[in-house]
Amino acid sequence: MVSGGTSKDLSPKQMDALREAGNIGAGNASIALSQMVGKKVGLSVPRASLLPLASVTGLAGGPEVPVAGIYMRIKGDCPGSILLLLEREGALSLADLMITPGMSDDDDMAVRRSALEETGSILSGAYLNSLGELTGLFFKPSVPGFAMDMAGAILEHVLVDVAEFEDYVLVVETDFKISGKLIHGHLVLFPDLGALGAILERLGVPFE
Amino acid sequence: MSDVESVGVAELKGSDDSRVLASYGLGSCVAVAMYDPLRKVGGLAHVMLPESRGTDSEEIPGKFADIAVSRLVEKLVQLGARRTGLRCKIAGGSKMFDIPGNNQWAANSPHTHIGARNVEGIKRELERLRIPLVGEDIGGNYGRSIKFDTSTGEVEVKSIYHGISSI
Numbered sequence A: 001m002v003s004g005g006t007s008k009d010l011s012p013k014q015m016d017a018l019r020e021a022g023n024i025g026a027g028n029a030s031i032a033l034s035q036m037v038g039k040k041v042g043l044s045v046p047r048a049s050l051l052p053l054a055s056v057t058g059l060a061g062g063p064e065v066p067v068a069g070i071y072m073r074i075k076g077d078c079p080g081s082i083l084l085l086l087e088r089e090g091a092l093s094l095a096d097l098m099i100t101p102g103m104s105d106d107d108d109m110a111v112r113r114s115a116l117e118e119t120g121s122i123l124s125g126a127y128l129n130s131l132g133e134l135t136g137l138f139f140k141p142s143v144p145g146f147a148m149d150m151a152g153a154i155l156e157h158v159l160v161d162v163a164e165f166e167d168y169v170l171v172v173e174t175d176f177k178i179s180g181k182l183i184h185g186h187l188v189l190f191p192d193l194g195a196l197g198a199i200l201e202r203l204g205v206p207f208e
Numbered sequence B: 001m002s003d004v005e006s007v008g009v010a011e012l013k014g015s016d017d018s019r020v021l022a023s024y025g026l027g028s029c030v031a032v033a034m035y036d037p038l039r040k041v042g043g044l045a046h047v048m049l050p051e052s053r054g055t056d057s058e059e060i061p062g063k064f065a066d067i068a069v070s071r072l073v074e075k076l077v078q079l080g081a082r083r084t085g086l087r088c089k090i091a092g093g094s095k096m097f098d099i100p101g102n103n104q105w106a107a108n109s110p111h112t113h114i115g116a117r118n119v120e121g122i123k124r125e126l127e128r129l130r131i132p133l134v135g136e137d138i139g140g141n142y143g144r145s146i147k148f149d150t151s152t153g154e155v156e157v158k159s160i161y162h163g164i165s166s167i
Helices: A012-037 A088-098 A109-135 A151-162 A193-202 B065-078 B114-128
Strands: A041-043 A047-052 A066-076 A080-087 A139-141 A145-150 A168-178 A183-191 B004-006 B012-015 B020-026 B030-036 B041-047 B087-092 B133-138 B144-149 B155-159 B163-166
Touching (some): A012 A041, A012 A088, A012 A109, A066 A109, A080 A088, A088 A109, A088 A183, A109 A139, A109 A145, A109 A183, A145 A151, A151 A183, A151 B020, B012 B065, B020 B041, B020 B087, B030 B065, B030 B114, B041 B065, B041 B114, B041 B144, B065 B114, B087 B114, B087 B144, B087 B155
Parallel strands (some): B004 B020
Antiparallel strands (some): A041 A168, A047 A168, A066 A145, A080 A183, A168 A183, B012 B041, B030 B041, B144 B155
């Protein structure tokens, strides 16, 4: 059973529209990231999929993979969640790219943490801005939450927010890579299924 | 421990053939490991939320504490466990994020401290069904993985920050 009764009926056309929206959002986010670190950023073709709860915790390569997660709830016209996942070693390298040398020693996790929160905030902001421009809808992200731990534990938290009344979760994912560095990231948008009608209508593919 | 079978979010599985059941990367969810040590029957539920509020479904038998615990009992009895010989261990129920003014633990949120409420919901059900809770590894702000040997009742708990222990 899926509450709202619509999410399971998403047509291929609607999934394409969501993927394209994700593409535009991620494109904008990658420009922001590239400016931040002064390096080229490569992007994968985004994927949009409807997943059962038990599959969601495997999104970042497996539930036990150590990652940094930067998480924001989205309020406004189309509520949902947005999560930036970075493989742990890559996350630390990315933080170091952003920290002025000499500003902190290697053990200073607090400085790295705030650099990563900032990264998540800027990427998600850029992503949601272009989604807002595309749809004319208002997306307001919360302040970021941060955790460095098993990917599954982080994704469970998101599930509680987006799937209290759902058995399925809609995810729009993009992978990115910073050139010349072993930094791989994963940006995932989780629209609340109950609010999906609004965004699909603006994308020109409303529920019949 | 061999022949490990994974029990994902909201799933529930039982075993009468000495299998090892596992839940990986538990955050606010709670793994409920129940067994009859004499009959060597055990089962695991990966509970995500405390209350079903009428949204329960057979497809996702382990999602809600208020339904998963009694479903687990039924399952084990079907597999040959003694209703009065059941014991239980739980692990998980942590708090992974703390987002100021905008999180699952904000005072006005329906999600207020969901990990702790999952644990409470499970304990309430265990008490109601008179099943002894003989071990727990809960709370904190870190993720856990568990492996549950259904033939012995042993639960191995692993985390990135606190290593491996056994309950």
